[in-house]
Each structure stands twice: as C-alpha cells, then as structure tokens.
Amino acid sequence: MNILITAGGTSEKIDNVRSITNHSTGRLGKAIGETFLTQGHRVTYVTTPQAVRPTPNSNLTFIEIETTKELETALLDQFEHQVFDGIIHSMAVSDFTxxxxxxxxxxxxxxxxxxxxxxxxxxxxxxxxxxxxxxxxxxxxxxxxxxxxxxxxxxxxxxxxNPKIIAMLREKQPQAVLVGFKLLVGVSTEELIQVGHAILAKNKCDFVLANDLEAIHGDHHHGILIDASGQTETADTKNEIAQLIVSKVEEKWRMQG
Incomplete structure (x- = not known):
C-alpha cells in the first residue's frame, strides 16, 4: 500500500522569531508510520520540525512543513503526483492563523x-x-x-x-482509506464517540480515532477507533492504537480491491 501520514503540530508565525503552536509531539504518528513500514508499505510522512519521527527506512519519505498553509500546499502537490491507498491525518492542525x-x-x-x-x-x-x-x-x-x-x-x-485540511482529503483522494483524528478534553466516553462520529460523517472518513487528552499520560493513551457504521474498538497505548489502525486500514483496502 502507498500510505500518507500527517503527524506533529503546525505552528503559525507572529513575526520572524515568534509563533503560536500546540503541544503535539507526533509520537502517535511515529508509531503508526513505523507499524505500516514494518508491514512493508510505502509511507510519505508529512511532519513538523519539532515532532519526533519514524526511524529512516528505504520505503519512507519525509516532507517537512510548519504552517497550515504549507501543509495544504504540500498535500495538494503530493495529490497531483501520487495516488494514496490510505491517508492517516493525525497532525494537530492549527484552527487559526x-x-x-x-x-x-x-x-x-x-x-x-x-x-x-x-x-x-x-x-x-x-x-x-x-x-x-x-x-x-x-x-x-x-x-x-x-x-x-x-x-x-x-x-x-x-x-x-484556517481552512479545514481534512475536509479536502476525500475530494482529492476519493479512493483512499481515510483515518481522521479528534482530540477532546475532559468529556465522557459517550460524548467522545458522538463527536468522533460527527467528524467521521462530515468529512467522509472511513475511521476516526477519538481520544481525550486527560486519558493520555506516559505510556498510557486511550483511544477509540470509530468506523462508518458506528462500531468502536479501543486501545490503551500508542503502539496498540497503531496496530489497530494499520490492521483496519489494510482490511478496508483489501475489501475495496
């Protein structure tokens, strides 16, 4: 499979020495990227300067961006030259610039x-x-x-x-298995699933990984993967989430083939 992953967090310049950003480390994206690579897939990895990255691999291509506008430009350029079987949009994108x-x-x-x-x-x-x-x-x-x-x-x-990057992904790559992400803070499981399902339907995703910042600490990372039918599966570490996402994307891709 040819996979596109976005990971890390965008930043928006105030001037040449200051910017506003978020706290995304890119560690979950790194785990997902390395899991796809272990399975023999090709990965185009779009990330930011401060984020952690997968170990270099002959099947891995890095693209570095900083701002949301740069992310949009980089993705549109890739979509002109590549067809992706799966898109994992885990990057924390700034809502405002x-x-x-x-x-x-x-x-x-x-x-x-x-x-x-x-x-x-x-x-x-x-x-x-x-x-x-x-x-x-x-x-x-x-x-x-x-x-x-x-x-x-x-x-x-x-x-x-800022424009919503995820909103254009299905339009530009209709064949891709699309995984979106939603992070909330301090909500019930029911609300987390409800909001995640709304994001899934609005952006025509195949899956959405919904997680709560208060359930992420140390090695623990509780995530709920929601599919288009509303079914959910949970995982409790970044590696477990990565394994779950990769297996579901592979399965969905095989079904589409």
Missing part, C-alpha cells in the same frame, strides 16, 4: 479613527456594525515588523480561521 499584530496604543488609535470616520454612532445597531467593520479593516493591517517591539504593555493578536 495570525492575521496581524498591533500594540495597544496602535489598536486604539486605529479603532478611534475608524469610528470617528463612520459618524453617527449613537444608535446601538450602527455602533455594532461600525465596530465589526472597523475590526475587519484593522485585522487586514499589514504587519511590517520582522520582530515586533516588546515595549508595549499589551499586544493584540488578530487571528483568522
């Missing part, structure tokens, strides 16, 4: 100038509309500094929503 950054003083000056320009704001509806319009314009302010000065008491960071 940076739009612009302003000091407290600069933000207030820009907001006041735009509100004054809009004129009659005594009506609550007019004021609300003017604030939305002003924030939209301010958010599009070009960030000129390569390193934002640190001499302000407050730094206002504007974030805009």
């Amino acid at each position: 940076t739009e612009t950054t302003l000091s407290e003083d600069a933000f207030i000056e820009k907001l006041v100038a735009k509100l004054v320009k809009d004129g009659n704001l005594t009506n609550l509806t007019n004021l609300t509309d003017a604030l939305y319009h002003s924030l939209d314009e301010i958010g599009k302010t070009i960030q000129p500094e390569k390193k934002i000065p640190s001499g302000t008491d407050r730094l206002l960071l504007f974030l805009k929503k």
Whole structure:
C-alpha cells in the first residue's frame, strides 16, 4: 500500500522569531508510520520540525512543513503526483492563523479613527456594525515588523480561521482509506464517540480515532477507533492504537480491491 501520514503540530508565525503552536509531539504518528513500514508499505510522512519521527527506512519519505498553509500546499502537490491507498491525518492542525499584530496604543488609535470616520454612532445597531467593520479593516493591517517591539504593555493578536485540511482529503483522494483524528478534553466516553462520529460523517472518513487528552499520560493513551457504521474498538497505548489502525486500514483496502 502507498500510505500518507500527517503527524506533529503546525505552528503559525507572529513575526520572524515568534509563533503560536500546540503541544503535539507526533509520537502517535511515529508509531503508526513505523507499524505500516514494518508491514512493508510505502509511507510519505508529512511532519513538523519539532515532532519526533519514524526511524529512516528505504520505503519512507519525509516532507517537512510548519504552517497550515504549507501543509495544504504540500498535500495538494503530493495529490497531483501520487495516488494514496490510505491517508492517516493525525497532525494537530492549527484552527487559526495570525492575521496581524498591533500594540495597544496602535489598536486604539486605529479603532478611534475608524469610528470617528463612520459618524453617527449613537444608535446601538450602527455602533455594532461600525465596530465589526472597523475590526475587519484593522485585522487586514499589514504587519511590517520582522520582530515586533516588546515595549508595549499589551499586544493584540488578530487571528483568522484556517481552512479545514481534512475536509479536502476525500475530494482529492476519493479512493483512499481515510483515518481522521479528534482530540477532546475532559468529556465522557459517550460524548467522545458522538463527536468522533460527527467528524467521521462530515468529512467522509472511513475511521476516526477519538481520544481525550486527560486519558493520555506516559505510556498510557486511550483511544477509540470509530468506523462508518458506528462500531468502536479501543486501545490503551500508542503502539496498540497503531496496530489497530494499520490492521483496519489494510482490511478496508483489501475489501475495496
């Protein structure tokens, strides 16, 4: 099988020396990648600079990205040149990317100038509309500094929503066995399964691995693999999860063949 795996966590630049990111280590992706390689499959592994990686292998190709936009570009490039039998989208992708950054003083000056320009704001509806319009314009302010000065008491960071990478995977690779991932924090098993199943249906996945951050510590990693019929199987370590995912993807691929 020709397998694509995304793993690690994207980061979004604030300036040339700062970024916002998440805490994904890529260890689960590493375990999944090594399990596929052990079974003799070819793996294209898309990951980030800080994430752990599978041991180098003649059947393993690395692609390194940092931002969600870079991830999208790399995947679209791969889809133009390869057909994948399975896609394991385990990467923790940033929901938002940076739009612009302003000091407290600069933000207030820009907001006041735009509100004054809009004129009659005594009506609550007019004021609300003017604030939305002003924030939209301010958010599009070009960030000129390569390193934002640190001499302000407050730094206002504007974030805009990233595209959902998983949403395009089925469209671009309709033949692939697709595995999505959903991480929640401090929820019941019932809610975890319910949300995981919603993600599966929305993105036309074959499987979703639902897990709770509070059930991940040390070697313990409790995960619930949900299939399109709503059936679930559980595993309690990263290696067990990897074995479960690989076996299910292989089985589904054989059935499709």
